[in-house]
Amino acid sequence: ASPSGLCLSQKITAPEGTLLRPSIRAVPSSVVPKGAEVKLYCQGPQGSKSVQLWKDEAFSLQINTSREEAEFRLQRERISAAGSYSCRYWQGLHWSEFSAPLQLVVTGFFSRPSLQVRPSTMVAVGETVTLVCQELINSSFSKLAFFLLKAGMPAPLQHQSPEGKMASFTLPSVKAEDAGNYSCVYSDKANKRASDPSDVLMLEVTGERRHMGVHLPPCPPYMGLWGS
Structure with missing residues (x-):
């Protein structure tokens, strides 16, 4: 079944299995102090699409956008915001695969x-x-x-x-x-x-690596074939 807002008459933009894998990033960082505001961006191709955010392998949020990056804003001071996030998008008649997971770490508790x-x-x-x-x-x-x-x-x-x-x-x-x-x-x-x-x-x-080999003394001066 298609997600809310999409219908079967829409143009298929890519055959099944050929949708580009999205990527996910956190701004300002994926490691933030408690109370900080965090935005997660899911990047996919341009064009109308629905984008889902999943947390700890469970569905969390969905938005519709035509931009390359879909923005998900996490509320301030949410202890529960910490976790593993991934995203995927629906375009044409298919879901993309999930992005690689992003681990959001919220610090300041210990x-x-x-x-x-x-x-x-x-x-x-x-x-x-x-x-x-x-x-x-x-x-x-x-x-x-x-x-x-x-x-x-x-x-x-x-x-x-x-x-x-x-x-x-x-x-x-x-x-x-x-x-x-x-x-x-x-x-x-x-x-x-x-x-x-x-x-x-x-x-x-x-810039230089220390050498751990045996240190050899310098050779004596060259004295000629028969010495001097």
Whole structure:
């Protein structure tokens, strides 16, 4: 059946199975403090279409638009706004596939974790860096999720759901663009509320990789075939 506002006489814009997959993004970010206003944008092709927003694999909202991006505004101070979002659109006589999921994290409910770096906050290009995020309050939560954040990025770089109270995030073979300010948060997977961000850790990446081979002494001066 077609969604509300569409009828079977409408022109089919694409055969079944050929609709482009939409994408979803959060503005200003997918990690926001409680009380912040968040807008979710679902991007698809131009033309009249119905767009659905799904949260945690359940239908949430639907709007009609002819723009490339459909805007969904989430209310302020909604704890329940945290979760996994995806979207899809109806065009012609078919639904598109769902977008890749976007995890919306709402922070400010628990004490901040610690963030440490190994081997150092200053590393060379090509080295491997490990960032360790640890929950410090010894909470009774049965399952935690950890998120690694970088300033200027609209979404977490990585996330993990370890068995314990600590997560190790690896940046293999770092590049110059990996330099920057990092922080982390953790959330209770049961209700998805997240902690305050950790203190910021600044990672510096230098241009030369340290060589770990055997250091050889310089060769003696050349004395000729028979010496001197």
